[in-house]
Amino acid sequence: MSIVLGPNQYGKAENRLVRIDRDPDGHRITDLNVSVALSGDMTDTHLTGANDKVLPTDTQKNTVFAFARDGIGEIESYALRLARHFVNSQPSIQRARVSVGQYPWTRLEVGGSPAHHSFARSGEGTRTTVVNYDGAQAWVVSGITDLIVLNSTGSEFWGYIKDGYTTLKETDDRILATAVDATWRHAAAEGTDWGKSYTTARQSLLEAFAETHSLSLQQTLYAMGERVLTNCPEIVEVRLSLPNKHHFLVDLAPFGLDNPNEVFHADDRPYGLIEGTVQRDDAPPAGLAWS
Known part of the structure; x- marks a missing residue:
């Protein structure tokens, strides 16, 4: 009988990201919870502790925030950008899964008109997406919870x-x-x-x-x-x-x-x-x- 390494993955979970788009006519909030999971050629890491094929989870976190600098847009598009980046930029990474939850905010009203920069969390449910990418094909699952x-x-x-x-x-x-x-x-x-x-x-x-x-x-x-x-x-x-x-x-x-x-x-x-x-x-x- 032999013992072998089975399926495995690693990543940075629940990165809480808030982006404020400061439009002159009114600010917009994008409030996300982003989790990244990567898998690939990680056998040496598990068996010997060698880290030469590991992209640190701290780097993954930084990437999540850096990719928000130029705008997020729809969460599916944002997750696809991240997943493709991780796989296409690192030879040791063969698959990326990016999960995103988006929390809804509603603009407050002042005197019957929308406030410029004041919001309340709404109970409309949390929008979600999970993107998987293996270097050749991407799959997108969207949804809503609560x-x-x-x-x-x-x-x-x-x-x-x-x-x-x-x-x-x-x-x-x-x-x-x-x-x-x-x-x-x-x-x-x-x-x-x-x-x-x-x-x-x-x-x-x-x-x-x-x-x-x-x-x-x-x-x-x-x-x-x-x-x-x-x-x-x-x-x-x-x-x-x-x-x-x-x-x-x-x-x-x-x-x-x-x-x-x-x-x-x-x-x-x-x-x-x-x-x-x-x-x-x-x-x-x-x-x-x-x-």
Whole structure:
């Protein structure tokens, strides 16, 4: 029996980067969390400690900030620039993965007009991208996390399996709430209007959630993924993770009160977790997209 080195990578994680674009008509904030992971010819480093093929993680951090000097633009374009730089500039690096999360800021209003340089963090969800590049091909996955949505009616749950441990009662009117974690794979890394694609995908998720009379969260998941693929031809696969944020009707009878489906206890855990993929049947191979 022999012992060998398996897959490995190294990088600088969670570089917090804020860029201020100081436009005369109003400042703009780009607030990012950037992680870099590199892999390649690192066998000697692991077996002997030789570092002649290692690009220090501190250098990776500096590169993340330096590349923001001339502007960031859409996070997919920024991540592609970084990934290609790391692979194309260093012979020992064969693959780069750059992950970016973008935190949303909303301009404050003063006297009914947008403030020049004052902002508040908004609850619109965190935009994300993960770019993988191997020196020949790039894969781009975009997405959104922590997009919190709720339907106060229009959701049912009944007809499920019942056994000796089942206590849940069927309902034809319940609150449906979730924190959407969605990622979507693009057919190509070039020629995509990343900003338009993200805006359309996000709006598609929201519209499908609002317009679907849900008999199960699984049904809603599929409707959301299907809507994204229908409205975004450049996207070939959508992956969704939807925690069921349970809201339980409070029994007010002990206090001599009724509860006509109005007062609920929001329970944060445990929660149902519904996950699934919606994809085109002719989607190109994923390659390294999801790795």
